[in-house]
Amino acid sequence: MEAYIQESIDKWLNGSIDQADKQTIENMISSGEETELIDSFYKELEFGTGGLRGIMGLGSNRMNKYTIGVATQGLANYLKKEFSGEDISVAIAHDSRNNSDFFAQTTASVFSANGIKVYLFESLRPTPELSFAIRELGCKSGVVLTASHNPKEYNGYKAYWEDGAQMIAPHDTNVIDEVRKIKGFDEVNFQENPALIETIGQEIDNKYLDMLEALSLSPDAIRNQSDLSIVFSPIHGTGITLVPNILERLGFKNVTIVKEQAEPNGNFPTVVYPNPEEQEAMSIALSTAESIDADLVMATDPDADRVGIAVKNKQGKFELLNGNQTGSLLIYYLCTKWKENKKLNGKQFIVKTIVTTELIKDIATHFDIESYDTLTGFKFIAGLIREFEGKKEFIGGGEESYGYLIGDKVRDKDAIASCAMIAEMAAWAKDQGKSVMELLEEIYSEFGMYWESLSSLTKKGKSGAEEIQKMMSDARTNAPSQLGGSKVTTLLDYQSGEATDLTTGSKTTMNYPKSNVLQFLTEDGTKVSLRPSGTEPKIKFYFSVKSDAGSSDKIETQKEILNKKIAVIKTELGLA
Helix, strand or coil: CCHHHHHHHHHHHCCCCCHHHHHHHHHHHHCCCHHHHHHHHCCCCCCECCEEEEEECCCCCCECHHHHHHHHHHHHHHHHHHCCCCCCEEEEEECCCCCHHHHHHHHHHHHHHCCCEEEEECCCCCHHHHHHHHHHCCCCEEEEECCCCCCCCEEEEEEEECCCCECCCCHHHHHHHHHHHCCCHHHCCCCCCHHHEEEECHHHHHHHHHHHHCCCCCHHHHHHCCCCCEEEECCCCHHHHCHHHHHHHHCCCCEEECHHHCCCCCCCCCCCCCCCCCHHHHHHHHHHHHHHCCCEEEEECCCCCCEEEEEECCCCCEEECCHHHHHHHHHHHHHHHHHHCCCCCCCEEEEEECCCCCHHHHHHHHCCCEEEEECCCHHHHHHHHHHHCCCCEEEEEEECCCEEEECCCCCCCCHHHHHHHHHHHHHHHHHCCCCHHHHHHHHHHHHCEEEEEEEEEECCHHHHHHHHHHHHHHHHHCCCCEECCEEEEEEEECCCCEEEECCCCCEEECCCCCCCCEEEEECCCCEEEEEECCCCCEEEEEEEEEECCCCHHHHHHHHHHHHHHHHHHHHHCCCC
């Protein structure tokens, strides 16, 4: 075992952690669990695109009361420096994961012990409501304990700033600096001050739901289609607390909750992976929808910031839509209704991430609405909203990984708002005699057939992280000359901040924060992106291809052609 790992283990064993936890570590040593020890202690968890996230257990690279305590102490120290002389308060929420409530209470204890006022949700709540609460209560920061859609052994700690958005530079790195200054657990004040902890719940729920209700754009369509048959699953998570409420408020009277997945449960007993991006996680909801001949299926992840949907195709069978398709439908609906309702005045904008479909940009351009790209991570979308506050009006936006935001009262992806708007969009389409799938095909016919695919390679532990790093390095130095039969013309390297014309060798500077992302662009408009995940031990490959769709009866043929093209590219990259 390398010396620095042993030093990390010794620091824990000699530190002020509970005796029972010391014994657990000593048992790992005596039983020869070297791989587990290395993975648990070889590094410290750091803030990524989703904050602090990792497998639960003992060690510096694990989620536990000590790593959470250190993170909270560091954040508390930074808040007291940044807002010196001001009253400081924070809001805290948690999802349904194992230990989330305990971790939330631990976080509240440390904040209160440092003289910071805490608003602690009485029970599990969706992540977007935490973002809303920060702004509503005038907090300087906030934390939600969640690992979003990760497997059950994970948990996480998302830190937010006073605007309700996840922290970005300089605050994220400044907090990390404060955390690193803490040399031992005896520097963490765990002694809770109950007088500084206030429980919150229904009052914030009602204000949040009032805000969502005010976003509605087609109340008449909902009244006409109030019997739209909707199946909803929270996949054992927090969506159960508010999605049924907002659908009822809007006027939807025919909502079926998937009973097998309605109960919050951190073991996620009915799924392998609590992610609405996965067909397996949606299978029970789809079966329920088929049994009652529903119109729409929606499912949210454990902290209800992502939503997956399914709609009927021309054969009457339910088909899962990917994040790009749902995002495109939402943006098209929002833009159309904003125009119809005469709300556009040239000062509106939408935002997507660099790996999200270009169809969204084309839709915005059609409606003369500005669109912007950001790096992956909703904190960057929120950053643009903050930058334009008071100057431009945010309509909506999102990312291909099933996260969307409508309006600017929340500053993170919001599956509660998304479920409300998706249901409204479906009612609006049905009111015009169209299915959601027919609406999507109309969009393809008008703007072109965009088709995207995602491949992920999981590489766990220290060796996996090194392997991912090598794959990115190799891709930088050995760019493919062609992809899918089309010449690669441009390399976008977000780490160096340079765009390279591979034909001439000329370089131009890109105006983005530095990020370990590569994109290859070809002559025919194909885009392939490589990005190590900021929250999981994965490297992700994003594929985007396009053709002219023509009439709706040609769309299925175009899908086959584009799927074959993506398959060829995957083979060229050694992924097939």
